[in-house]
Amino acid sequence: xxxxxxxxxxxxxxxxxxxxxxxxxxxxxxxxxxxxxxxxxxxxxxxxxxxxxxxxxxxxxxxxxxxxxxxxxxxxxxxxxxxxxxxxxxxxxxxxx
Ligand SMILES: [Zn+2]
Numbered sequence: 249x250x251x252x253x254x255x256x257x258x259x260x261x262x263x264x265x266x267x268x269x270x271x272x273x274x275x276x277x278x279x280x281x282x283x284x285x286x287x288x289x290x291x292x293x294x295x296x297x298x299x300x301x302x303x304x305x306x307x308x309x310x311x312x313x314x315x316x317x318x319x320x321x322x323x324x325x326x327x328x329x330x331x332x333x334x335x336x337x338x339x340x341x342x343x344x345x
Pocket of ligand 1: 254255256257258259271272
């Protein structure tokens, strides 16, 4: 019976265990998958933050370079950023429990 290291608390756990008896972290091959999923959701959160940061920057650029309606271009970008970021947070919460 082989032992694996719990990715959450670092203790040695039997690879037969469905979850870590010490901290309850789900194991049996699913551990790596969950870590990977969490990373993917963090990427989604980061994209949301980038979109939110782009909104004020593009607002300044549009305000100085064209007479187009600034809010028409920026508000959707800002809303999209917030939605994507919240989606990432929700996804991470949903998959992590
Ligand atoms: Zn553990």
